[in-house]
Amino acid sequence: MPDQYVLLALQRFELAKAHRRPIFAEVDLVSSHTPWILIPPLIDWNRVGDGSIFKRLANDESGFTDASRGYSRSIKYSLRALFSFVQNYGNKDLVMIVLGDHQPSRVVSYRPGHEVPVSIIAHDPAVMRRIDGWGWTEGMRPQPSAPLWPMSAFRNRFFGAFGS
Numbered sequence: 493m494p495d496q497y498v499l500l501a502l503q504r505f506e507l508a509k510a511h512r513r514p515i516f517a518e519v520d521l522v523s524s525h526t527p528w529i530l531i532p533p534l535i536d537w538n539r540v541g542d543g544s545i546f547k548r549l550a551n552d553e554s555g556f557t558d559a560s561r562g563y564s565r566s567i568k569y570s571l572r573a574l575f576s577f578v579q580n581y582g583n584k585d586l587v588m589i590v591l592g593d594h595q596p597s598r599v600v601s602y603r604p605g606h607e608v609p610v611s612i613i614a615h616d617p618a619v620m621r622r623i624d625g626w627g628w629t630e631g632m633r634p635q636p637s638a639p640l641w642p643m644s645a646f647r648n649r650f651f652g653a654f655g656s
Contacts, residue, residue, distance in 0.1 A: 495521040495573040497543040528555030528562030563600040588613040622653040
């Protein structure tokens, strides 16, 4: 299921509800998961409809012959879909915690380790002020000097900053 469709479904079925209470949703974007062979194009949100349009669109099939290239393009697609979603549907209350659920496969990354980048996206500057002391840098690409924490440390810092 293309990430763009998943994000639009979140918007339609949850975020667009009138007078709804705040929600915390886990949204799994899977376009960057193997086999990286059918990466859809990012399309206008008004064209997504029920998602069937993705069956008719030309896909990036670079993953058939080059796994590293297919993986790279899938990450770019996922991030473009995410950024476009925030631009089109984000409001002052939207806060997103964006992270990978595992490191890239050894097929595309020869770097040992289990680190994944974590980003927090928010329109409200007050949200970002709560994490000022974490040593993070602005943007989606962590600096080489960025702190490395186990997921439990992130969880504890997150609860400390935003309440338990």
